[in-house]
Amino acid sequence: xxxxxxxDAVRVLAHGIGARHDLPLSPFYAFAGAFAALFxxxxxxxxxxxxxxFTGERAGRPLPAAVQRLADARATRLTARALGLAAALSxxxxxxxxxxxxxxxxxxxxxxxxxxVGLVPASLLLxxxxxxxxxxxxxxxxxxxxxxxxRETGRRPLPARLGMWPAAAGLLAFTWLELVAPDPAxxxxxxxxxxxxxAVHLTGAVVYGAHWFDxxxxxxxxxxxLARLSPFGRRPADGRLVVRSPFNGLDATPRLPxxxxxxxxxxxxxxxxxxxxxxxxxxxxxxxALGRTTTATLGLLAAVALVATLYALCAGATRLxxxxxxxxxxxxxxxxxxxxxxxxVAHYFTLFATEGPxxxxxxxxxxxxxxxxxxxxxGGVATLQVLAIVTGHVxxxxxxxxxxxxxxxxxxxxxxQLPLLALMIAYTVGGLALLIA
Numbered sequence: 001x002x003x004x005x006x007x008d009a010v011r012v013l014a015h016g017i018g019a020r021h022d023l024p025l026s027p028f029y030a031f032a033g034a035f036a037a038l039f040x041x042x043x044x045x046x047x048x049x050x051x052x053x054f055t056g057e058r059a060g061r062p063l064p065a066a067v068q069r070l071a072d073a074r075a076t077r078l079t080a081r082a083l084g085l086a087a088a089l090s091x092x093x094x095x096x097x098x099x100x101x102x103x104x105x106x107x108x109x110x111x112x113x114x115x116x117v118g119l120v121p122a123s124l125l126l127x128x129x130x131x132x133x134x135x136x137x138x139x140x141x142x143x144x145x146x147x148x149x150x151r152e153t154g155r156r157p158l159p160a161r162l163g164m165w166p167a168a169a170g171l172l173a174f175t176w177l178e179l180v181a182p183d184p185a186x187x188x189x190x191x192x193x194x195x196x197x198x199a200v201h202l203t204g205a206v207v208y209g210a211h212w213f214d215x216x217x218x219x220x221x222x223x224x225x226l227a228r229l230s231p232f233g234r235r236p237a238d239g240r241l242v243v244r245s246p247f248n249g250l251d252a253t254p255r256l257p258x259x260x261x262x263x264x265x266x267x268x269x270x271x272x273x274x275x276x277x278x279x280x281x282x283x284x285x286x287x288x289a290l291g292r293t294t295t296a297t298l299g300l301l302a303a304v305a306l307v308a309t310l311y312a313l314c315a316g317a318t319r320l321x322x323x324x325x326x327x328x329x330x331x332x333x334x335x336x337x338x339x340x341x342x343x344x345v346a347h348y349f350t351l352f353a354t355e356g357p358x359x360x361x362x363x364x365x366x367x368x369x370x371x372x373x374x375x376x377x378x379g380g381v382a383t384l385q386v387l388a389i390v391t392g393h394v395x396x397x398x399x400x401x402x403x404x405x406x407x408x409x410x411x412x413x414x415x416x417q418l419p420l421l422a423l424m425i426a427y428t429v430g431g432l433a434l435l436i437a
């Protein structure tokens with residue numbers, strides 16, 4: 001391997017859109033617009049939405065039979081598996097044989113941009129696509145066929161209490177690598193992470209069967225949660241592909257152990273990504289007696305813990321107001337998914353639009369291709385970021401309101417949402433402050 005990682009490239013890859021604290025954004029108009037949107041939506045829902053309208057997994061209009069046959073065709077699935085496995089092998093070969101300079105090696109961009117960020121639009125448009133592309137599923141399938149074993153059956157049943165906890169841990173590990181590790185774009189760091197991740201999940205699949213990937217693989221869970229907001233879904237009752245309201249997909253989010261932790265990692269890590277570019281935090285990390293990596297790790301954990309604590313306090317207050325509402329933590333966790341999506345769009349749009357084509361050009365053999373210009377100027381980026389965050393929170397308010405009128409007595413349904421509204425305001429203020437600070 002030749003060369004050393006370019007500091008600017010590493011910074012961009014490790015911190016999303018990079019330093020954007022000079023955006024031409026009026027704090028007054030940003031906060032005023034956000035508050036107005038939240039309060040108007042809350043009042044309108046309280047006055048006009050008195051009964052639950054979402055039907056979850058039962059909703060949807062079936063797609064034409066030809067589309068269903070194409071999606072379920074063996075050739076389609078084999079092609080998707082082959083593409084996923086080929087892409088994974090290419091990344092490994094680039095890491096082993098390519099240059100260390102991320103400006104010349106497409107592997108870091110493939111992991112941090114095309115996979116991590118690219119799964120957002122892909123899942124929104126096509127559903128949980130990583131389930132079809134997942135190279136670990138394909139490797140497990142090939143091993144099981146070679147050994148003539150049933151891939152669905154492991155050595156023991158998957159414990160229900162495990163839920164999404166492994167996925168939450170995997171997402172936290174990946175975001176630590178992206179945002180905290182001293183050299184996240186280095187081939188060594190990526191090879192170690194991918195090697196450990198592969199070993200853990202193939203072992204889990206051997207022990208528990210292919211169902212392990214459904215709720216334990218971080219990227220499958222990440223893609224699956226975002227796909228809840230896709231207009232396309234599969235109806236479990238009959239297996240039909242349907243067109244549906246994204247709210248119905250969101251309403252069908254399974255209430256599994258670890259769901260709250262997974263969404264809080266998505267929210268908290270993205271918040272830390274924005275905060276980590278603040279000059280004051282950079283100075284704190286560089287001058288800390290604990291060391292850069294330790295301080296940054298504590299900052300990431302603190303961001304996730306703060307998001308989780310605020311949500312836990314909100315759930316506790318909701319339970320008190322509504323006289324012992326059962327399991328409020330998981331009952332309203334689905335309403336955090338559109339908020340996480342808004343944060344992801346706000347923080348990673350520019351990265352995907354600029355580094356995505358750059359990575360593809362490198363993968364196709366170009367030597368140091370010129371980085372494309374951002375599709376939006378600073379004003380356009382600022383507008384998109386505010387709209388993404390505010391829209392995500394409004395969608396979260398709608399999802400929480402529909403769940404509230406279903407679970408709470410009619411007289412308490414609106415007042416029971418006040419803690420949730422306070423939480424949405426707190427998250428909105430934090431998200432906008434990260435853009436403006």
